[in-house]
Amino acid sequence: MPNSSAFLLLVISLLVTIGGIWIGQNVNLLPVDASSNAPIYDELFKVLFSIGAVLFLGMLAAVVYSLIRFQKNPEDLEDGLALEGNLSLEIFWTAVPAVVVLFVGIYSYDIYDRMGGMQPLQTNGHDHQAMHQEQRVWGGIGAGPVESDMSKIAAPLKIDVTAMQFAFLFHYPQGDIISGELHVPKGQPISMRMESKDVIHAFWVPEFRLKQDVIPGQPTILNFTPTKAGRYPIICAELCGPYHGGMRSTVVVEEADEYKEWFNKNTKEVISEL
Amino acid sequence: MTIAIPPANENSGKSLQPKGLFRYFSFSLDHKVIGLQYLVFGFLFYLIGGALAGAIRIELTSPMSDFMPRDIYNQVLTLHGTIMIFLWIVPVVNGAFGNYLIPFYVGARDMAFPRLNAVAFWMIPPSGLMLISSYFITGAAQSGWTAYPPLSISTPAAGQIIWILSVLLLGGSSIFGGINFIATILKLRRPGLKLMQLPMYCWAMLGTSILIVLSTPVLAGTLILLSFDIVAHTGFFNPELGGNVIVYQHLFWFYSHPAVYIMVLPAFGLVSEILPVHCRKPLFGYTTMVYSIMAIVVLGLVVWAHHMFTSGTPPWMRLFFTIATSFIAVPTGIKFFNWVATLWGGRISLNSAVLFSCGFIVNFVLGGITGVALAQVPFDVHVHDTYFVVAHFHYIVYGGSVFVIFSSIYHWYPKFTGRMLNENIGRLHFILTFIGFNLCFAPQHWLGLNGMPRRVAEYDPQFTFVNQLSSVGALLMAISTLPFLWNVIQSAYKGPIAGDNPWRALTPEWLTSSPPPVENWAGKAPLVTEPYGYGYKTSSSKTGSKPQEELAEEKQ
Ligand code: HEM
Ligand SMILES: [Cu+2]
Ligand SMILES: [Cu+2]
Numbered sequence: 001m002p003n004s005s006a007f008l009l010l011v012i013s014l015l016v017t018i019g020g021i022w023i024g025q026n027v028n029l030l031p032v033d034a035s036s037n038a039p040i041y042d043e044l045f046k047v048l049f050s051i052g053a054v055l056f057l058g059m060l061a062a063v064v065y066s067l068i069r070f071q072k073n074p075e076d077l078e079d080g081l082a083l084e085g086n087l088s089l090e091i092f093w094t095a096v097p098a099v100v101v102l103f104v105g106i107y108s109y110d111i112y113d114r115m116g117g118m119q120p121l122q123t124n125g126h127d128h129q130a131m132h133q134e135q136r137v138w139g140g141i142g143a144g145p146v147e148s149d150m151s152k153i154a155a156p157l158k159i160d161v162t163a164m165q166f167a168f169l170f171h172y173p174q175g176d177i178i179s180g181e182l183h184v185p186k187g188q189p190i191s192m193r194m195e196s197k198d199v200i201h202a203f204w205v206p207e208f209r210l211k212q213d214v215i216p217g218q219p220t221i222l223n224f225t226p227t228k229a230g231r232y233p234i235i236c237a238e239l240c241g242p243y244h245g246g247m248r249s250t251v252v253v254e255e256a257d258e259y260k261e262w263f264n265k266n267t268k269e270v271i272s273e274l
Numbered sequence: 275m276t277i278a279i280p281p282a283n284e285n286s287g288k289s290l291q292p293k294g295l296f297r298y299f300s301f302s303l304d305h306k307v308i309g310l311q312y313l314v315f316g317f318l319f320y321l322i323g324g325a326l327a328g329a330i331r332i333e334l335t336s337p338m339s340d341f342m343p344r345d346i347y348n349q350v351l352t353l354h355g356t357i358m359i360f361l362w363i364v365p366v367v368n369g370a371f372g373n374y375l376i377p378f379y380v381g382a383r384d385m386a387f388p389r390l391n392a393v394a395f396w397m398i399p400p401s402g403l404m405l406i407s408s409y410f411i412t413g414a415a416q417s418g419w420t421a422y423p424p425l426s427i428s429t430p431a432a433g434q435i436i437w438i439l440s441v442l443l444l445g446g447s448s449i450f451g452g453i454n455f456i457a458t459i460l461k462l463r464r465p466g467l468k469l470m471q472l473p474m475y476c477w478a479m480l481g482t483s484i485l486i487v488l489s490t491p492v493l494a495g496t497l498i499l500l501s502f503d504i505v506a507h508t509g510f511f512n513p514e515l516g517g518n519v520i521v522y523q524h525l526f527w528f529y530s531h532p533a534v535y536i537m538v539l540p541a542f543g544l545v546s547e548i549l550p551v552h553c554r555k556p557l558f559g560y561t562t563m564v565y566s567i568m569a570i571v572v573l574g575l576v577v578w579a580h581h582m583f584t585s586g587t588p589p590w591m592r593l594f595f596t597i598a599t600s601f602i603a604v605p606t607g608i609k610f611f612n613w614v615a616t617l618w619g620g621r622i623s624l625n626s627a628v629l630f631s632c633g634f635i636v637n638f639v640l641g642g643i644t645g646v647a648l649a650q651v652p653f654d655v656h657v658h659d660t661y662f663v664v665a666h667f668h669y670i671v672y673g674g675s676v677f678v679i680f681s682s683i684y685h686w687y688p689k690f691t692g693r694m695l696n697e698n699i700g701r702l703h704f705i706l707t708f709i710g711f712n713l714c715f716a717p718q719h720w721l722g723l724n725g726m727p728r729r730v731a732e733y734d735p736q737f738t739f740v741n742q743l744s745s746v747g748a749l750l751m752a753i754s755t756l757p758f759l760w761n762v763i764q765s766a767y768k769g770p771i772a773g774d775n776p777w778r779a780l781t782p783e784w785l786t787s788s789p790p791p792v793e794n795w796a797g798k799a800p801l802v803t804e805p806y807g808y809g810y811k812t813s814s815s816k817t818g819s820k821p822q823e824e825l826a827e828e829k830q
Contacts, residue, residue, distance in 0.1 A: 029723045044652055052643040059610065059639045063632050066617035070553070071624050077778075080555035080620035082809035082820070089615070090562045090608070097607040101600045101646065108650035109593065115652055118589055199425040200519060202584060202659060206725035209656040213585040216424060217513030218520065220586060233734070237584075237659040237727040239418050240425060242344035245730030 005069075012065065016057040024050025034232055034253060035208035036225040037115050042209075044111045051100065116223060156223065157184070161194040163201035163214040165240055166247040175267030182234060182251040184226050185259035195219045202237035205251055211237055226253040301396065303388035304792055308395050309374030310690060313683075315395075316366040319402055323357035324752065326350050331714075331748040334741045339731040347731040348416035349409060349433070355419030356437065359537070360444040361402050363675050367540035368486075369395065369451055371682055372479050374690075375547075376455060378783035379473045381464025381801065383793045386457035394450035401443035408436040418729060420530070423500060423511035423522050431504050438497045438504075445490045445497075448536075452486035455479050466801050470564070473781050473805045474557060477564050478543025481571040485532040485539075488575065493529035496522065520586045527578035535574045537671055538638075539567060541678035542609055545631050548685045549613055551779040552628045553620030556806040559612040566605035573602045583654045592651045599649035606642055610635060626700030630681030633708050637673025641666055644719070659729075662722025668715045680707070680758070687762065688776050692788040693769030699761040703754055710750025717743050781805045 024046055033039050070080070112118065159182070160171040170179045184190050194203060196216040203222060204211040207230075212222040236247035254262065297307050298314070329350050333341040342350070373391065377384055385391045408414045415437035417426040426434050459472070459480050500522065502508040509515025511522040550557045557563065579587060579595040613635055622628060644666040647653050657663060680703070687695050717740045722728075726737050733741070775784040783790070785800045807820030 029720055031724050041652060041656060044650070048647045048650070048653065052647065056640055056643055059614065060636055062614045063617065063635055066614065066620070067622060067624060067628075067632060070617065070620050070622045072554075072621040074623065076621060078554070078621055079809035080553055080622075082556060082807075083558060083615075083619060084556045084806075085559040085561070086615075090559050090612070093611040094562070094604060094608055097604045098601075101603050104646065104650065105597050105600050108596065108652055111650075112593075112652045117592070117651065199428060200422060200585070204659075204727065206656070206723075211584050211655050211658055215519060215586055217518070218586050233725060235725065235727050239348070239422070239729040241429070242348060242416075244348075245339065245344070245727075245732040 009065075012061050013058070016061050017054055020052075020054030020057045021050045023053045024048075030209075031206050032228065032230075033207065033209075034226060034228040034230060035205075035210065036227050038207065038209045038227075040111055040114050044108060047107065048104065051104070156189040156191040159184075159190060159192045161192050161203065161214065162197060163194065163203070163236070164197040165199065166236070166243040168201075168203070168234060168236075168247075168249045172263075172267075175263055177263070177266045177268070179266065181249060183259060183262050184251065184253055185256045186226055186229050186253050187256070189223065189225045191221065191223045193219055193221055199240045200238050201240050201247065204235045204237040205232050206235070207232040208251075213238055226251075229253050229255055301392050303384070303392055305373045305377050305385045305388065305391065306790060306794075308391055309370050309372070311395050312365050312369035312373060312398075313371075315398060315402075316362050316370060319357050319361035321755070322406065323354055323362055324755070326354040326357070328748065328752055330354060331745040333731055334733070335745045337733050337735045337738050337741075342731075344731055345413075345416055348418075348729075349414040351729060352415045352418050352437070353405065353409060356405065356415075356441065357402075358671070359419060359533070360441060361398065361405075363537045363671060363679075364444075364448060364533070365398060366679055367537060367544070367675055368448070368455075368479070368482060369398075371475070371544060371686075372451070372455055372540065374686070375475060375783060376458055376479060377462070378790075378794060379476050379781065379805075380459055380462050381467055381782060381799045382458060382462040383795075383799070385454050386462050387454050390450050391454055394447045394454070397443050397447040397450075401440040401447075404436055404443075405440040408433050408440075412436065420526060421497075421500065422526075423503065423517075423519050424513060426500060427503050427512055434504055435501055438501045442494055442497055445494050448486050449490050452483035452490075455483040456487065459483075464799055464801060467803065470561070471803045471805070474546035474560070474563055475540070475543035477567050478539045478546070481567045482536050482539045484571055485536055485574060489529045489532040492525055493533075496525040496529070520582070523582050523585060524579065527581045531578040531581065532574050534667075534670065535570060537675050539570065541634070541675045542567070544678050544682045545613060545634060547781065548627050548631050548681055549616045550806045550808060551685070551777045551781075552623045552625060553617055554622075554808050555616055555620040556808055557612070558615035558618075559608070560806070562608055563612055566608045569605040570602060573598060573605070577602060577649075580649050580654070583651050584658045596649055596651050600646055603642060603646045610639060610642075625684070625697055626695070626704055627681045627684040629701065629704040630677050630684065630707075633704065634674055634677040634681065637669050637677060637711070641669030641673060644669065657722050659727055660722030661718040661726045661728055664728050665715050665718035665722065668718075672715070673711060677707075680704075683762070685777070686783075687765070688772030689783055689788050689790070691766050691769070692772055693765050694772050694776060695765045695769060696761050699757045703758045703761070706750055706754035706757070710747045710752075710754055712747070714744050714747025714751060717747075780807055 027049070029049075030042060030045060033042060072078075158173055160173060162169045162171065167180065168182075170182045171177070172179070192203075194212065194214040196214045198216060200216065201214040202211055203214055208224050208226070210222060210224055212220050214220065230253055232251050232253070234249040234251050236244060240247060297304070298311055302308060302311075329342065330347075333339070333347060339347065373385065405414070412432035413430055415421065415426070415433045416429050417434065421434070421437065459476050463469075463472075499508075499510045503510050503512050503517070507515070509517040511517045511519055513519060546557055546563065577595055577599040579591055580599045583592055583595075617632075644662070648657065648663065648666060684695060684700055687693075721737055721740055724737070726733050772788050774787055777784070780802065782800055782802045785802070786795045804820045810820045
């Protein structure tokens with residue numbers, strides 16, 4: 001009965017579409033959000049997850065349905081339909097993925113822009129032109145617009161990061177602090193200039209949804225604005241030797257006054273404004 | 275079916291070749307012998323690579339580094355990746371099935387350059403042995419299969435140099451093979467056989483061989499420069515001597531992204547051969563399939579920097595490679611829709627070959643979806659170099675290529691040996707592999723998203739349970755090879771006799787005895803112009819195939 005199988009197909013496609021979108025919107029696979037970058041990332045993730053879930057469930061359903069519906073018993077020697085192709089169908093399933101991919105591309109460009117990926121690096125706080133005229137500096141994602149008004153006016157806090165086998169060192173030029181832990185005040189835009197002493201490492205904080213390689217001979221920039229107080233792992237994500245798995249540190253996001261306390265305790269310079 | 279005859283080449287010298295099992299250990303020039311040499315040798319290395327994977331999964335059952343020393347762990351990891359790519363998947367999907375099938379498909383009695391072919395195969399055992407022995411003699415390379423400098427310059431030199439030499443040899447072998455396939459497909463076609471009448475696997479191998487010939491020399495050059503940096507202390511990639519580490523990454527991925535298509539395009543071709551036979555239907559959309567292969571070849575050459583989104587890449591480059599990479603999904607998608615359309619309305623025998631092919635479709639779709647997500651820069655900056663990427667590429671290379679290799683073994687084993695495999699054991703093998711594979715790799719997506727980087731021997735204790743789940747999956751995969759091995763070994767002696775064409779297939783390798791004679795056909799080579807002509811009903815019967823095109827006269 002062609003009618004009942006058409007009905008079944010309709011039900012399956014509805015289930016696939018609704019189920020896929022539901023999964024994409026409701027299944028959370030990500031850790032907490034702790035930077036201004038992270039909610040933007042999660043928005044992108046939800047969209048990609050929904051599209052992906054619909055596509056995957058759809059293909060899965062099509063394969064399983066065909067295998068059940070069109071299975072034959074071993075004695076049956078008949079052939080199937082002599083269907084060699086169907087031009088309009090083929091154009092259709094070239095066009096649909098092309099449109100989906102185009103949409104994904106444009107949308108993720110927008111996300112990238114909102115994360116600050118397209119901003120020229122000179123505006124990110126470091127005076128790169130003056131500081132490293134001899135070197136090209138890449139990176140710079142994470143300096144997107146920040147929600148809180150306070151931080152909009154605040155100049156980014158500059159931190160120099162040095163990576164080496166198998167540790168990160170954080171240097172605060174303002175107070176001449178060198179620390180093995182990264183302390184940052186909540187809501188304050190941070191701009192880090194990173195360089196490696198030996199091999200390639202990578203700075204990754206999953207709760208910030210940000211990663212940037214730390215490269216010998218070529219400084220890189222990473223910006224972020226922490227939004228949630230807490231302690232989060234800093235993880236080296238690029239194979240850098242036997243102790244690569246142990247190359248970790250912690251970023252401590254603190255309320256402004258706690259940060260100031262830490263800063264004053266560790267600073268070697270006496271800074272009058274503080 | 276019209277048959278036209280190129281005369282058997284009497285002067286080929288192959289009558290002097292050894293006979294019996296011994297010929298598989300000889301410098302045989304017979305493309306079928308060479309194909310099976312690739313297959314069996316590749317499978318041995320698959321077992322070795324699998325054992326190494328087992329060691330990795332054992333180490334990762336606990337958050338501490340406690341099963342092996344850390345530097346050994348990195349050696350095991352490097353060997354595992356290198357062996358699986360260069361000694362198992364690339365040689366098997368290209369060398370094994372390519373050598374066995376391509377001469378049949380173009381209607382030739384051998385490859386264009388049989389001696390070069392044998393040389394290409396015999397370059398593999400020494401390089402494989404060299405790679406493995408480095409572990410016992412000097413300590414193997416420990417900078418991963420990507421060998422990024424400056425890590426590869428600063429780790430112990432002996433192991434790294436042996437790794438480079440062995441990859442150079444394997445790359446050379448691959449280039450020789452690629453040249454041979456291009457020449458065979460373009461020049462050795464049987465008179466009367468047009469390009470657009472070739473079985474799809476020929477197109478896949480043509481595309482793959484073009485990628486091999488264009489990109490492998492770049493890898494070779496890069497690794498030679500890297501070896502200079504290591505032994506002669508030159509400074510190409512050594513920042514201390516003014517070198518640039520990012521240039522290495524560009525050069526490496528210029529080969530290694532196409533390399534992923536070198537591993538998967540032939541698999542696409544093989545699936546396109548297997549499905550029509552067991553669905554009793556023509557391959558859906560032959561022409562669009564051909565064009566999408568060629569589109570993948572062209573696009574595949576311009577997407578390499580998507581592996582470098584977090585290294586020193588300027589914003590415009592990030593954008594360009596995001597878009598180029600995303601668009602590969604279009605021709606790839608076409609192929610998957612066409613395969614599902616091939617299933618649709620067929621009369622499907624649900625045997626092991628079909629199960630593994632359909633398993634491939636499902637797994638690869640998931641790997642392709644995560645691939646498109648990874649191509650988006652803002653998505654990738656979180657998950658690059660994490661277990662998410664490990665999950666992505668295992669869905670592609672294992673769920674894709676390895677599933678297709680198994681499907682192909684089930685499909686062509688009767689031709690290779692003249693005997694049938696046991697279907698029930700085959701299905702058991704599929705079920706164990708499919709469950710084990712998904713249990714092993716699906717949870718790794720979550721691990722990566724939540725903070726577990728790749729290539730580590732120790733991890734945060736919160737990830738213990740999921741890692742153990744993954745290790746159970748790996749154990750199932752290991753167990754699944756046992757029924758497979760038992761099946762292929764005992765069926766070679768005790769399996770039911772297959773006959774020439776147990777699947778009632780139309781492609782030319784089935785129009786001869788099983789196993790086929792030297793020179794492939796006892797008499798004339800058949801002209802098959804409709805390799806997928808299933809389902810044409812004739813007046814006398816409900817089943818039948820499209821008549822093969824007639825030759826006006828026999829041209830020679
Ligand atoms: C739809 C098509 C595909 C897309 C869009 C895609 C995209 C990507 C991207 C963007 C990455 C980089 C992820 C990262 O390191 O951050 C990646 C990694 C990888 N992909 Fe795919 N991919 C696709 C298909 C394939 C295929 C067909 C294969 C192999 C047969 C493959 C094998 C790999 C491997 C081995 C890696 C990891 C390399 C490494 O870092 O060691 N991918 N893929
Ligand atoms: Cu590191
Ligand atoms: Cu790639």
